[in-house]
Amino acid sequence: MLEKVKETVTYIKSRVNSIPEVGIILGTGLGGLVRDIKGQLVLNYADIPNFPVSTVEGHKGHLIFGTLGGKCVVAMQGRFHFYEGYSIKEVTFPVRVMKFLGVKHLFVSNASGGVNPDFEIGDLMIINDHINLIPNPLIGPNDNEFGPRFPDMSQPYDHRLIALAQEVAAKQGVKMQIGCYVGTTGPTFETPKEYQFFRIIGGDAVGMSTVPEVIVARQMGLPVFAISIITDLGVPGKIVEITHEEVQRIGQQAEQKMTRIMEEMLQRL
Numbered sequence: 208m209l210e211k212v213k214e215t216v217t218y219i220k221s222r223v224n225s226i227p228e229v230g231i232i233l234g235t236g237l238g239g240l241v242r243d244i245k246g247q248l249v250l251n252y253a254d255i256p257n258f259p260v261s262t263v264e265g266h267k268g269h270l271i272f273g274t275l276g277g278k279c280v281v282a283m284q285g286r287f288h289f290y291e292g293y294s295i296k297e298v299t300f301p302v303r304v305m306k307f308l309g310v311k312h313l314f315v316s317n318a319s320g321g322v323n324p325d326f327e328i329g330d331l332m333i334i335n336d337h338i339n340l341i342p343n344p345l346i347g348p349n350d351n352e353f354g355p356r357f358p359d360m361s362q363p364y365d366h367r368l369i370a371l372a373q374e375v376a377a378k379q380g381v382k383m384q385i386g387c388y389v390g391t392t393g394p395t396f397e398t399p400k401e402y403q404f405f406r407i408i409g410g411d412a413v414g415m416s417t418v419p420e421v422i423v424a425r426q427m428g429l430p431v432f433a434i435s436i437i438t439d440l441g442v443p444g445k446i447v448e449i450t451h452e453e454v455q456r457i458g459q460q461a462e463q464k465m466t467r468i469m470e471e472m473l474q475r476l
């Protein structure tokens with residue numbers, strides 16, 4: 208794995224001049240942030256050695272280099288999900304690559320279902336903790352060059368970045384929720400009792416991504432900021448039929464708010 212990461216990094220460095228400071232992973236239907244990245248150099252996943260290729264509808268397979276909020280960034284437009292059939296190592300491979308490219312922070316976005324009864328559709332939620340119900344990406348032999356065998360998870364999401372996001376959201380007049388994200392494999396959305404279960408165990412939102420990438424980032428000591436767009440509600444009395452298209456539609460409506468917050472956070476890093 209380490210050799211593959213190094214090979215991929217060597218290829219990328221041969222194509223890109225600047226060293227990105229921040230890695231960004233964009234969720235379902237949330238790839239629009241890349242429109243604001245200046246001076247873009249775009250690599251197709253298909254052209255990057257060892258990179259998996261994205262298949263799910265609404266996910267583009269581009270690695271985009273440029274500046275956002277005045278910072279050099281590398282953004283993944285289109286991420287890999289476990290439910291697509293990729294191994295959990297493949298899902299998290301790009302995070303390893305970003306770290307070895309030199310990024311100092313990882314920003315992640317996703318769409319999720321709210322299970323906190325105070326949430327509304329279209330809300331943004333800063334993730335301050337997670338519960339992992341997806342196979343752990345660190346299972347298997349460990350390479351110490353990546354990080355420890357038994358990584359600490361007492362602060363999965365960086366407190367400083369959370370405080371900054373709250374400050375920026377308040378300044379921009381954007382309502383911001385905060386809470387715990389439950390990561391599931393999907394691809395089914397939840398039954399009513401599953402949503403209830405996730406609420407009971409401490410979740411505020413549930414989705415099918417993010418946690419594997421965060422675990423790998425934290426093993427490598429990379430500070431993480433993650434944000435969810437609440438696209439539907441798994442709250443008793445408010446559960447309605449949900450489709451992938453609906454998730455994308457709501458995601459796109461709230462995306463602008465999220466982009467502005469991330470951009471200002473980058474400016475102030």
Ligand code: HPA
Binds near residue numbers: 320
């Ligand atoms: N459940 C799981 N994943 C999701 C949901 C949901 O309700 N909404 C968006 N992604």
